[in-house]
Amino acid sequence: xxxxxxxxxxxxxxxxxxxxxxxxxxxxxxxxxxxxxxxxxxxxxxxxxxxxxxxxxxxxxxxxxxxxxxxxxxxxxxxxxxxxxxxxxxxxxxxxxxxxxxxxxxxxxxxxxxxxxxxxxxxxxxxxxxxxxxxxxxxxxxxxxxxxxxxxxxxxxxxxxxxxxxxxxxxxxxxxxxxxxxxxxxxxxxxxxxxxxxxxxxxxxxxxxxxxxxxxxxxxxxxxxxxxxxxxxxxxxxxxxxxxxxxxxxxxxxxx
Numbered sequence: 001x002x003x004x005x006x007x008x009x010x011x012x013x014x015x016x017x018x019x020x021x022x023x024x025x026x027x028x029x030x031x032x033x034x035x036x037x038x039x040x041x042x043x044x045x046x047x048x049x050x051x052x053x054x055x056x057x058x059x060x061x062x063x064x065x066x067x068x069x070x071x072x073x074x075x076x077x078x079x080x081x082x083x084x085x086x087x088x089x090x091x092x093x094x095x096x097x098x099x100x101x102x103x104x105x106x107x108x109x110x111x112x113x114x115x116x117x118x119x120x121x122x123x124x125x126x127x128x129x130x131x132x133x134x135x136x137x138x139x140x141x142x143x144x145x146x147x148x149x150x151x152x153x154x155x156x157x158x159x160x161x162x163x164x165x166x167x168x169x170x171x172x173x174x175x176x177x178x179x180x181x182x183x184x185x186x187x188x189x190x191x192x193x194x195x196x197x198x199x200x201x202x203x204x205x206x207x208x209x210x211x212x213x214x215x216x217x218x219x220x221x222x223x224x225x226x227x228x229x230x231x232x233x234x235x236x237x238x239x240x241x242x243x244x245x246x247x248x249x250x251x252x253x254x255x256x
């Protein structure tokens with residue numbers, strides 16, 4: 001499998017006062033970045049049936065930091081994967097930026113993710129044989145930006161996250177916080193309107209974790225990017241615009 005194909009595969013409420021809304025029937029395209037209604041997810045293995053999500057309704061405005069929190073096994077990562085178009089729900093609808101992705105073909109969905117969504121992973125998922133700049137440049141290549149323009153934009157993105165001086169270093173020569181900032185620069189390739197982050201601070205100390213969250217907040221507030229974060233990290237709460245708590249596949253009020 002080529003590096004580009006590997007990368008394509010990889011890429012493929014108020015705090016304590018949130019209450020579950022009534023089902024939403026009208027999609028507010030102008031103000032809403034993400035809209036999900038009646039999301040259910042069931043896994044079947046032989047005679048065993050496991051319900052991961054039970055009728056989730058969620059509306060996320062553009063340009064906000066939205067947290068998905070809850071204990072392990074609560075369904076938050078499954079929900080993030082459905083919102084990102086990586087998993088298809090058993091039932092329900094998901095609209096991103098005014099388009100219903102649950103009706104798209106695989107090819108349409110792949111193109112939509114490529115053009116509109118950036119991904120940040122807990123384990124960074126950087127290619128060890130590529131420099132920081134090359135990791136970002138690869139993401140740009142996949143989005144159709146190549147050659148001199150891609151090289152220039154990769155350096156600009158690394159500069160944006162404060163890593164211009166580390167552009168030619170391999171991941172092994174970077175700290176955990178620096179690797180995550182490279183991952184953020186890569187997620188920003190092509191200027192996506194939505195960022196999906198799965199435990200982005202889990203492997204970072206408090207200083208680096210705060211730096212990463214502050215950077216994501218800046219993207220949301222200055223760039224109008226919608227940022228959805230799955231996390232167990234209570235330090236992030238103070239930076240969030242909205243927090244949705246899940247338990248046993250359902251949205252629950254407050255902190256379970």
